[in-house]
Structures are given as C-alpha cells and as structure tokens.
Amino acid sequence: MSTEKSNTEKHFLCDDHDIWADEIRFFEVGREKVMVWRDDDETLYAYSATCPHQDRDLEETGKRECVCGPHDDDKTLTCTAHSWEFDLESGDGLNPSGPQLNEYEIGVENGEIFVVINGGASND
Numbered sequence: 001m002s003t004e005k006s007n008t009e010k011h012f013l014c015d016d017h018d019i020w021a022d023e024i025r026f027f028e029v030g031r032e033k034v035m036v037w038r039d040d041d042e043t044l045y046a047y048s049a050t051c052p053h054q055d056r057d058l059e060e061t062g063k064r065e066c067v068c069g070p071h072d073d074d075k076t077l078t079c080t081a082h083s084w085e086f087d088l089e090s091g092d093g094l095n096p097s098g099p100q101l102n103e104y105e106i107g108v109e110n111g112e113i114f115v116v117i118n119g120g121a122s123n124d
C-alpha cells in the first residue's frame, strides 16, 4: 500500500446555475484566488486570478476589453495595471505573447462546479 499523499485537490466552487453564460466570477480557494469564465456556449474555464506580470489581482485589475486592437473584446481579458492582455479561451498572452494565465482543471459533477488545484490550496 502506498503511503504517498496526492498533491491534487478538487474544490467545490458553486452550483452550476450560479455562473451565467458570458460571466466571470472569482472564488477564494484556500490561499488561491480562482477566476472562472463561462462562455456563450456554456464552456467553463478556470485560471489563477493572479496576473503573471506583477502578481496583481485580476478581480481588481481585469477588464473585458482588447486595448491593443485586433482581438475580440468578449474573449480578451486586459490587466489594466500595465495593459497585458490574455485570451480567455486559452489563457495565452496576446500582448505580449508568451506569458500565460495559470489554468486549472474545471468541471461539473452532480450540478456542482469544481476546480482541481495541483499542490493543494491549504490555508497553511
């Protein structure tokens, strides 16, 4: 029998009907803040709410808009601290390219939305 402890944890966020299409919501999961977007097709995406540039809280600095021009406003999140932009469908950096939002696995079971946090999300 293995004594290894799994370092991956599944966390309940809310009921499935609590996030509407085209809505972004934020959740505290232990020490992590998770940003969840449900697109118009009801697909769920979950990312860390921490901007990879200088760790600003995207709940405070995130805005649904492409300020550099060519991208779809509805699918772009701009961190207004320094205008870095991210594709909400992939988490990829659009401007600049390269940096990415940290993505979490997300799903629905028995009418409840959950995320999986690797490394846990304890309050330690």
Ligand code: FES
Pocket (backbone or CB within 6 Å): 051, 052, 053, 054, 055, 056, 061, 079, 080, 081, 082, 083, 084
């Ligand atoms: S902290 Fe987000 S763009 Fe600088």
